[in-house]
Amino acid sequence: MSSTHAALSRRTVLQSGLAGGLVLSFEWPLRAAPVNEPEQLPDQPGGQFAPNAFIRIDKFGKTTLVMPQAELGQGVYTAIAMILAEELDADFTQVMIEHGPPSDRLYGNPIFGVQVTGNSNSIRSFWDKLRNAGAAARTMLIAAAAAQWQVDAASCSASSGKVTHAASNRMLSYGELADTAGKQPVPDKPKLKDPKDFTLIGQSLKRSDTPNKSNGKTIYGIDAMVPDMKFATLAQCPVLGGKVKHVDDSAAKKLPGVRQVVVLDDLVAIVGDHMWAAWQGLNALKVTWDEGPNAKINSADVWNELRAASQKDGVVAKTEGDVNKGLAQGQRYDADYELPFLAHASMEPQNCTVRLTPGACEIWTGTQVQSRAQEYAAKVAGLPIDKVTLHNHYIGGGFGRRLDADMVTSAVRIAKEVATPIKVVWTREEDMRHDVYRPVYRDTISASLSNGKIVAWKYRITGSSVLARWLPPAFQNGIDIDAVDSAVDMPYDIPNKHIEYVRFEPPAVITGFWRGVGPNNNVFAIESFMDEFARRANMDPVAFRLGMLEGTPRLQAALKLVAEKSGWGSPLPARVGRGVCAQPSFGSFIATVVEAEVDDVGEVHLRRVTCAVDTGIAVNPDTIMAQLQGGLIFGLTAALWGEVTIEKGRVQQSNFNDYRMLRIDEAPPIDVLVIKSAEHPGGIGETGATAGPPALRNAIYAATGVPLRRLPIDRTAIATRKA
Amino acid sequence: MNFSISINGTMHDVDVDGDMPLLWVLRDVLGMTGTKYGCGIAQCGACTVHIDGNPVRSCLLPIKTVGGRTVTTIEGVGATEAGAKVQKAWLDREVIQCGYCQSGQIMSAAALLAKNPHPDDADIDAAMAGNICRCGTYVRIREAIKSAAGGA
Numbered sequence: 045m046s047s048t049h050a051a052l053s054r055r056t057v058l059q060s061g062l063a064g065g066l067v068l069s070f071e072w073p074l075r076a077a078p079v080n081e082p083e084q085l086p087d088q089p090g091g092q093f094a095p096n097a098f099i100r101i102d103k104f105g106k107t108t109l110v111m112p113q114a115e116l117g118q119g120v121y122t123a124i125a126m127i128l129a130e131e132l133d134a135d136f137t138q139v140m141i142e143h144g145p146p147s148d149r150l151y152g153n154p155i156f157g158v159q160v161t162g163n164s165n166s167i168r169s170f171w172d173k174l175r176n177a178g179a180a181a182r183t184m185l186i187a188a189a190a191a192q193w194q195v196d197a198a199s200c201s202a203s204s205g206k207v208t209h210a211a212s213n214r215m216l217s218y219g220e221l222a223d224t225a226g227k228q229p230v231p232d233k234p235k236l237k238d239p240k241d242f243t244l245i246g247q248s249l250k251r252s253d254t255p256n257k258s259n260g261k262t263i264y265g266i267d268a269m270v271p272d273m274k275f276a277t278l279a280q281c282p283v284l285g286g287k288v289k290h291v292d293d294s295a296a297k298k299l300p301g302v303r304q305v306v307v308l309d310d311l312v313a314i315v316g317d318h319m320w321a322a323w324q325g326l327n328a329l330k331v332t333w334d335e336g337p338n339a340k341i342n343s344a345d346v347w348n349e350l351r352a353a354s355q356k357d358g359v360v361a362k363t364e365g366d367v368n369k370g371l372a373q374g375q376r377y378d379a380d381y382e383l384p385f386l387a388h389a390s391m392e393p394q395n396c397t398v399r400l401t402p403g404a405c406e407i408w409t410g411t412q413v414q415s416r417a418q419e420y421a422a423k424v425a426g427l428p429i430d431k432v433t434l435h436n437h438y439i440g441g442g443f444g445r446r447l448d449a450d451m452v453t454s455a456v457r458i459a460k461e462v463a464t465p466i467k468v469v470w471t472r473e474e475d476m477r478h479d480v481y482r483p484v485y486r487d488t489i490s491a492s493l494s495n496g497k498i499v500a501w502k503y504r505i506t507g508s509s510v511l512a513r514w515l516p517p518a519f520q521n522g523i524d525i526d527a528v529d530s531a532v533d534m535p536y537d538i539p540n541k542h543i544e545y546v547r548f549e550p551p552a553v554i555t556g557f558w559r560g561v562g563p564n565n566n567v568f569a570i571e572s573f574m575d576e577f578a579r580r581a582n583m584d585p586v587a588f589r590l591g592m593l594e595g596t597p598r599l600q601a602a603l604k605l606v607a608e609k610s611g612w613g614s615p616l617p618a619r620v621g622r623g624v625c626a627q628p629s630f631g632s633f634i635a636t637v638v639e640a641e642v643d644d645v646g647e648v649h650l651r652r653v654t655c656a657v658d659t660g661i662a663v664n665p666d667t668i669m670a671q672l673q674g675g676l677i678f679g680l681t682a683a684l685w686g687e688v689t690i691e692k693g694r695v696q697q698s699n700f701n702d703y704r705m706l707r708i709d710e711a712p713p714i715d716v717l718v719i720k721s722a723e724h725p726g727g728i729g730e731t732g733a734t735a736g737p738p739a740l741r742n743a744i745y746a747a748t749g750v751p752l753r754r755l756p757i758d759r760t761a762i763a764t765r766k767a
Numbered sequence: 768m769n770f771s772i773s774i775n776g777t778m779h780d781v782d783v784d785g786d787m788p789l790l791w792v793l794r795d796v797l798g799m800t801g802t803k804y805g806c807g808i809a810q811c812g813a814c815t816v817h818i819d820g821n822p823v824r825s826c827l828l829p830i831k832t833v834g835g836r837t838v839t840t841i842e843g844v845g846a847t848e849a850g851a852k853v854q855k856a857w858l859d860r861e862v863i864q865c866g867y868c869q870s871g872q873i874m875s876a877a878a879l880l881a882k883n884p885h886p887d888d889a890d891i892d893a894a895m896a897g898n899i900c901r902c903g904t905y906v907r908i909r910e911a912i913k914s915a916a917g918g919a
């Protein structure tokens with residue numbers, strides 16, 4: 045199987061069943077060359093059955109499932125284990141789960157071609173691969189039993205970690221078969237289960253990772269402990285991109301527990317006996333920075349440049365019909381929408397522990413890009429990739445931040461100057477001021493309406509291409525397929541469409557993927573515009589959408605359901621409104637209604653959220669509900685308060701006191717309805733984050749009549765008296 | 768300086784600066800990493816521990832102020848009646864996602880229930896609003912507290 049996996053190109057994966065309609069929210073144009081060829085399969089003692097990179101069964105029947113994706117809280121370890129165990133017919137209560145080592149070849153994400161956890165695609169991309177891996181192992185175990193009993197394999201069956209031959213009432217456990225199963229031929233196309241026979245998939249099984257997260261035993265990257273380790277924290281230039289000019293460390297070095305000051309060209313680090321000493325040392329350090337050209341940049345400059353860029357023609361991402369002719373036909377309406385920079389603010393600050401010895405490097409961290417982190421460490425350490433061992437950990441929130449591995453690079457650079465192993469932990473302030481930020485975006489829409497339907501839609505997206513920085517081969521012909529995702533495939537039946545993209549890289553700021561990625565921009569603009577247009581057509585926002593969703597029946601059904609369950613159309617008090625969002629993003633079809641109240645000073649109170657989702661086969665329905673509940677909170681938080689601003693090249697926000705989070709007393713009840721479906725599984729992790737902001741914005745529109753065009757919400761625009 | 772502190776029923780001797788916050792004593796000196804660093808300014812609640820049963824942000828609590836009072840952390844809270852109930856409810860309701868903030872959430876909830884066995888929504892808001900969850904598990908935290916209180 046492992047060679048089959050290695051040979052699986054993205055094309056064959058697509059042909060084998062991932063393709064089809066909107067299964068993928070977008071398609072990557074090519075498979076990037078894997079960077080990590082060395083195979084790092086764990087030790088395989090004799091008698092162990094390891095038919096592929098995902099499954100190991102020892103002679104005692106202990107079944108270990110190796111996770112190709114990272115667990116950031118999205119429940120993917122449980123879901124992946126369920127899929128493997130389903131087809132393997134393992135005893136799910138007994139399986140062990142192991143973090144996968146770095147390897148693009150063994151654990152590469154079939155959509156990206158490299159080992160990445162992102163874009164809500166763990167389940168939809170690995171679905172076939174994992175089912176085949178489990179089924180192949182089951183087939184080999186059955187074949188081994190049949191051979192031992194000298195019966196036809198077809199007369200044997202497997203369940204709960206055992207093979208049974210009912211006719212002769214014989215049974216062998218997987219442990220007893222481990223040795224001989226490995227000698228069976230690896231089936232090319234093992235028989236998969238009929239979904240009606242699933243016993244695990246579709247059940248809301250308990251998560252495997254939560255018991256130890258409830259008692260403090262889970263080890264995150266930040267908790268790694270290595271013998272003789274020292275603790276370090278760092279400071280980079282407050283002006284983005286600046287360098288170190290001069291350091292006076294005389295006061296810092298006198299502090300108890302401070303062991304070493306490391307000065308590199310772009311950062312300083314203090315090494316101490318514990319984080320407290322390192323932090324005190326950092327505060328005592330007098331650093332003069334060479335601030336560089338970015339010291340002149342303010343947010344106003346970024347917005348001015350963005351708006352200027354959005355006046356230019358973009359590269360055409362999709363065109364259908366004749367948009368100019370269509371625009372001339374009906375009642376035309378124009379609007380533009382803007383979104384700010386955002387920080388990730390994952391609860392676990394960035395960190396990386398490093399042990400460098402002559403000829404080897406070991407790192408402990410939590411990353412969404414295992415192979416890339418390993419590659420970066422190797423490059424800095426000047427070692428071959430196979431001399432770098434990466435221990436991945438449970439991740440205390442990723443949201444896209446840990447798709448970058450700069451925290452690994454800087455930690456290894458510091459470690460090169462220090463004799464002992466070190467754990468580098470960023471302060472919250474450093475984490476927030478040196479993030480890779482969700483880009484600023486500006487979207488302009490011109491559309492026309494005739495007989496209650498949209499006849500033409502001209503849409504221009506202006507924003508950074510995260511993809512061009514992060515996976516350059518995927519950026520082709522001037523189009524960032526992530527930046528136009530959920531725009532080129534917008535769900536509404538519109539005969540004349542024209543969608544274009546203007547790449548705009550903001551000065552000073554490095555942009556990164558942020559939960560919801562490209563769609564969190566496009567869904568906001570499209571769904572906000574839909575409500576403004578519905579009002580122009582004098583139509584109810586839900587009815588207006590439903591009339592143009594004949595071509596997307598799964599979204600239409602979700603929208604009907606959410607309207608019914610949210611009490612859509614029933615009377616509300618003054619200054620209370622309901623807003624809707626319909627999105628076919630990440631291969632899932634989701635309709636959301638937010639009910640919110642706007643008080644007289646413009647403060648927004650979330651009253652209730654209802655969400656209906658058709659995500660195809662729901663591997664673990666409770667996890668899907670949890671992801672939507674959490675994703676909605678994530679998106680609503682951003683809509684209400686999220687904005688990173690730049691002043692003299694410095695990020696102004698620093699911690700949770702000035703980068704506001706939604707708290708429990710502000711959180712609404714959230715009902716999630718999972719629609720039963722037999723379709724290929726869709727993505728879920730990002731979908732709530734994209735749904736929340738437009739639904740809230742539309743609720744405010746309904747409550748106040750004010751069409752907000754940018755986020756975060758402008759309270760003064762919706763207040764009836766001054767605060 | 769030498770300090771003798773009671774943590775989860777066991778005495779620990781540490782030799783550290785008296786201004787060092789309890790958080791770093793727990794994590795970096797004693798290796799008890801269940802208590803988390805999130806913000807360092809008592810804004811997020813990830814570092815919540817109990818001092819004589821009261822929820823306290825350990826990131827700003829100098830070790831010299833602990834004195835003879837008892838410290839309970841996430842590693843030990845399961846030995847208390849309220850803590851055990853909360854941990855069970857957290858798993859029954861499948862509250863946890865990334866889990867990084869949940870040590871603090873559980874400590875705050877356990878302290879609430881120990882003092883107020885039947886909190887209403889306003890009590891829950893007051894006790895839990897100091898704990899940020901970036902995964903957005905608030906809906907389930909509320910349900911789980913009610914469940915642990917026997918109300919749901």
